[in-house]
Amino acid sequence: MLVKEAHRALYVSDLSHHEYNLGLRLNMPLAHAKAIAPDLIHVLHDDEYFRQEFLRLSLSAMVFSPHVAVDDNYGLVVNITGCANLFGGEPNMLSAIKDHFLQLGFYIQPAIAPNPLLAKALAYCQSETIVDGPSKNYLENLPTKALFIDETITRGLYDLGIVTIGALARLPKKMLAKRFGINLINKLDQLNGSIHLPLTYLPEKPQFVLSEHFTSPIRSHEYFIQAVNQLIEQALGQLNRHYLTLSSMVILLEDSGKKIRSLSIASSQPNNELKHWCELVFLQTQDLRFKDGIDSMQLQLTNFERIKPQQNSFSKKKESINQLSFVADKLKSRLGSKAVFHLRKTEKYLPEHGVVKDFLLTRNIEQQPQQKLPHRPIMLLKKPIPVTVIALLPDNPPAKIMWHKQVFNVLHANGPERIESPWWDHSHEPSRDYYYIEDDRGKRLWIYSYGQPKSWFIHGIFA
Amino acid sequence: MKDKQAIIDQLRERISAIEWPQDAAATSYAVGIGEIDKALKHGGVTAGSCHEIICSQSGPALGFLLYLLSSMTKIKGPVLWCSDNQEFYTPGFEKYGLKDADVIFVETNNQQQALWAMEQGLVCDDFSAVVLNAKRVSLAQGRRLKLLAQKHGSTAVLMIKPESLIDLPTIAKTRWLITAEASSGRPSRNGIKLVGQPRLKINLLKNFGGPPLSWTVEFDDRTLRFHTLSRILPSANQDRPESINSGARERSA
Numbered sequence: 001m002l003v004k005e006a007h008r009a010l011y012v013s014d015l016s017h018h019e020y021n022l023g024l025r026l027n028m029p030l031a032h033a034k035a036i037a038p039d040l041i042h043v044l045h046d047d048e049y050f051r052q053e054f055l056r057l058s059l060s061a062m063v064f065s066p067h068v069a070v071d072d073n074y075g076l077v078v079n080i081t082g083c084a085n086l087f088g089g090e091p092n093m094l095s096a097i098k099d100h101f102l103q104l105g106f107y108i109q110p111a112i113a114p115n116p117l118l119a120k121a122l123a124y125c126q127s128e129t130i131v132d133g134p135s136k137n138y139l140e141n142l143p144t145k146a147l148f149i150d151e152t153i154t155r156g157l158y159d160l161g162i163v164t165i166g167a168l169a170r171l172p173k174k175m176l177a178k179r180f181g182i183n184l185i186n187k188l189d190q191l192n193g194s195i196h197l198p199l200t201y202l203p204e205k206p207q208f209v210l211s212e213h214f215t216s217p218i219r220s221h222e223y224f225i226q227a228v229n230q231l232i233e234q235a236l237g238q239l240n241r242h243y244l245t246l247s248s249m250v251i252l253l254e255d256s257g258k259k260i261r262s263l264s265i266a267s268s269q270p271n272n273e274l275k276h277w278c279e280l281v282f283l284q285t286q287d288l289r290f291k292d293g294i295d296s297m298q299l300q301l302t303n304f305e306r307i308k309p310q311q312n313s314f315s316k317k318k319e320s321i322n323q324l325s326f327v328a329d330k331l332k333s334r335l336g337s338k339a340v341f342h343l344r345k346t347e348k349y350l351p352e353h354g355v356v357k358d359f360l361l362t363r364n365i366e367q368q369p370q371q372k373l374p375h376r377p378i379m380l381l382k383k384p385i386p387v388t389v390i391a392l393l394p395d396n397p398p399a400k401i402m403w404h405k406q407v408f409n410v411l412h413a414n415g416p417e418r419i420e421s422p423w424w425d426h427s428h429e430p431s432r433d434y435y436y437i438e439d440d441r442g443k444r445l446w447i448y449s450y451g452q453p454k455s456w457f458i459h460g461i462f463a
Numbered sequence: 464m465k466d467k468q469a470i471i472d473q474l475r476e477r478i479s480a481i482e483w484p485q486d487a488a489a490t491s492y493a494v495g496i497g498e499i500d501k502a503l504k505h506g507g508v509t510a511g512s513c514h515e516i517i518c519s520q521s522g523p524a525l526g527f528l529l530y531l532l533s534s535m536t537k538i539k540g541p542v543l544w545c546s547d548n549q550e551f552y553t554p555g556f557e558k559y560g561l562k563d564a565d566v567i568f569v570e571t572n573n574q575q576q577a578l579w580a581m582e583q584g585l586v587c588d589d590f591s592a593v594v595l596n597a598k599r600v601s602l603a604q605g606r607r608l609k610l611l612a613q614k615h616g617s618t619a620v621l622m623i624k625p626e627s628l629i630d631l632p633t634i635a636k637t638r639w640l641i642t643a644e645a646s647s648g649r650p651s652r653n654g655i656k657l658v659g660q661p662r663l664k665i666n667l668l669k670n671f672g673g674p675p676l677s678w679t680v681e682f683d684d685r686t687l688r689f690h691t692l693s694r695i696l697p698s699a700n701q702d703r704p705e706s707i708n709s710g711a712r713e714r715s716a
Contacts, residue, residue, distance in 0.1 A: 323587050324587060324589045327586075327590075331583060335569065335576060339571070340567060340568070341568055342568070351552075355553050375555075375658075378522070378529065378555035378559075379522065381550055411648065412649075412655070412658040413655050436658055438645060438648075438659075442523075442642070442662060443522070462555070463523055463529070463555075
């Protein structure tokens with residue numbers, strides 16, 4: 001018996017057949033129920049636990065079809081389009097599903113219908129029905145409760161003397177909508193199959209979790225790596241059997257102090273190479289200290305995908321892309337995921353926003369239409385260096401640049417090129433005037449002046 | 464007499480094969496400057512070895528490196544670039560023929576990490592070159608890199624900072640010092656000349672199997688290539704014949 005708290009008292013929220021026969025009813029106060037059957041055990045209804053368990057149960061239904069959805073009030077929808085013939089027809093499949101759950105210890109009421117809502121209604125009222133022919137015939141005698149709508153609407157319909165869906169369907173829709181809201185009409189249409197009921201299918205991939213408990217805590221890195229390798233080998237074996245390839249995983253380590261440490265390991269290209277994964281784990285953990293020893297370890301495969309059928313190519317090219325990404329993975333796992341990148345040009349004018357780091361290392365990116373910019377340096381200083389400048393006229397390019405004790409005699413100068421921050425950016429930074437200059441020793445610099453009176457900075461270096 | 468010569472040649476070949484196993488069939492990347500390629504032993508920078516660029520002026524050295532890398536990436540895959548200084552600005556790279564996707568940067572915190580990253584890159588033979596920006600690389604470290612490069616046929620390029628180390632021995636097959644030279648400038652209306660085509664002075668300080676040389680080169684914006692303006696033989700080496708070692712090799716080849 002399950003109980004729920006409501007109105008500061010405990011009420012029965014769910015019971016078994018046996019308990020029902022004893023005279024217990026739903027929504028009965030617990031005290032009342034205990035008076036009828038004092039020996040019964042009651043458990044507080046834990047929504048979260050139920051949801052989790054139900055989800056686990058639903059996932060097991062994936063043996064019948066990859067498309068499984070969960071209803072909000074513990075209904076399970078399996079889309080068996082094209083699957084029934086694998087089980088020898090719909091009646092056989094129905095009994096197979098029933099048996100499957102019976103083995104797990106659950107008695108279910110299944111029904112097969114052309115649309116999910118009708119199947120649900122039938123499962124609720126006339127279990128083990130298989131709709132075969134126009135759905136109208138089946139709807140005729142279903143109670144209005146099977147619509148799963150607001151209690152008030154069903155009661156309102158009852159007051160009007162309408163108890164079956166058949167009777168409801170014969171009424172003019174316009175009037176119904178006016179009186180009971182559009183929701184009722186929608187439900188009716190969904191039941192007919194004229195409106196598609198949106199379903200959110202459960203993610204197709206099943207979860208893979210492997211764990212290992214150690215009899216004595218692991219303290220050395222060497223043993224740890226050995227244990228991890230074994231676990232990964234098992235996991236990859238499982239994945240291979242399911243035709244899946246791994247792209248990321250999480251390792252949870254619990255030490256004797258019950259502290260949990262998590263390592264996330266990812267590969268840029270899904271693969272099932274044992275050596276590669278072990279290497280990544282090794283690199284990420286080599287600086288780890290196992291002071292308290294590791295008691296248990298859990299390996300969760302978080303991201304994987306189906307192995308795509310691949311044509312063997314004559315060239316070695318495909319393989320080489322793999323190798324490259326392997327190296328990138330290794331570097332990332334030791335130096336951090338933000339340490340390996342391409343520097344990509346952007347469309348922005350402000351030089352410091354001119355490049356972004358591309359951590360995904362996409363090779364064949366579409367080249368954006370490039371605007372031809374005037375000279376750009378090959379190095380851009382993160383912090384522009386303030387310098388003193390002498391110019392012949394206020395608006396002339398600089399003639400001499402002084403920085404610390406160095407003097408650059410400017411021989412040639414291009415510019416100015418005015419660069420302003422975009423108008424939609426409200427920073428109100430004054431515009432900068434950039435000059436590409438060269439001194440008598442061939443030093444080529446990108447300098448800018450800004451503000452009034454002008455202050456000068458070196459911002460970039462040319463070849 | 465003839466037999467004797469044949470035997471000696473054969474022995475020489477064997478010795479050189481032991482000394483430089485990959486040398487016999489060395490692939491090389493042309494630098495892309497005609498005269499310089501002619502002076503280099505295999506017509507360019509050889510794969511499977513180390514090369515060193517002294518970075519006394521970061522701008523010119525980087526410019527030359529970019530130009531070198533662009534000709535490498537056109538033949539083989541991308542470049543892995545390990546550095547703790549991340550002030551590179553790719554919009555300027557394009558001029559030297561290097562695309563964004565051709566360079567994978569690795570940001571490291573210290574030289575130890577950078578060296579490790581470089582080793583990882585050298586093991587993978589998909590990279591056309593692995594570049595390291597470093598303060599200095601000791602002989603032992605350098606040898607490690609060289610052996611890896613040799614084994615996997617990959618190319619290591621070291622960007623070494625201070626000039627004071629120029630005379631130290633090196634494992635690199637070539638050692639370059641690139642300095643800037645003032646351009647000739649272009650006329651303009653307001654009296655101050657515009658900056659002309661970038662000019663570099665390329666000093667080949669160490670040239671395995673050849674004499675050290677230096678050139679002045681100028682970049683051409685239209686062809687996007689460097690071309691030599693003049694060749695200067697360093698006076699100290701002027702009267703020195705080609706090294707004995709290389710002479711022997713040439714005969715055996």
